[in-house]
Amino acid sequence: SQKIEQNSEALNIQEGKTATLTCNYTNYSPAYLQWYRQDPGRGPVFLLLIRENEKEKRKERLKVTFDTTLKQSLFHITASQPADSATYLCALDFSGYSTLTFGKGTMLLVSP
C-alpha cells in the first residue's frame, strides 16, 4: 500500500529562521502533491500544490520542492514567525480520483 512519511518529532526553530519539513512517499509517484496547515481543533487548510513536472513552487514565504526520483517533497517557510506554529500535513493522490492520502503531519513550533 502507499505510504507517506513525515517527521513525527516536532520541529522547534527560532523566529526568523527557515523551517524545512520533509515528506517521503513509497511506490509510484502521484501527479501532484499538496501541503496543508492544521491548527489545534481546526480542519486542515490548503497551502500549496506542486505537480510532478514542477521542481519548485513558491507562495509568499512558502516554498515547496518535489523530487520524483527521490520520492520526496520539502516544504520551506522562510523568515518564520510564531504565527507559523502549527501542524503541517503532506497529502498525495495515489488513486487518481482526487482522494488524498495524508501523512501524519509534522508539528512546527516557532519561538520568539
Added chain:
Amino acid sequence: NAGVTQTPKFRILKIGQSMTLQCTQDMNHNYMYWYRQDPGMGLKLIYYSVGAGITDKGEVPNGYNVSRSTTEDFPLRLELAAPSQTSVYFCASSYPGTSNTEAFFGQGTRLTVV
C-alpha cells in the same frame, strides 16, 4: 461563503447508539469526502462521492454509511457506535479539474463513544 459546514461540533454516544454527522457545502463542488483523524495519526478516508447519487468506499469504511442525494449534502451515518469510532471526523469537498484541486475542510466533529 460558508464553505464546508459540519454539525454537530461535539457529540458523546453510548455504545450501540446511532447518529448522523451532517456535512454541507455551498461551493457547488462535485467531490465530497469524509475523513477521520485519530490522535497522532494522519487523516484516513472513510467514504467519498464524485457527485450526487455516487459514493465509494475509502480506506476505513467499516461501521459507516453515506448517501449523496444532492450536490450540497454528504451525511455520514454510524449505525452501531463502537469505542473504536471515537475520533475527529472531517468532511471535505473539492472541484477536480481546476488548477489547484485543493480540498476544503470543515471544522470537524469530535465524537466520543463510551
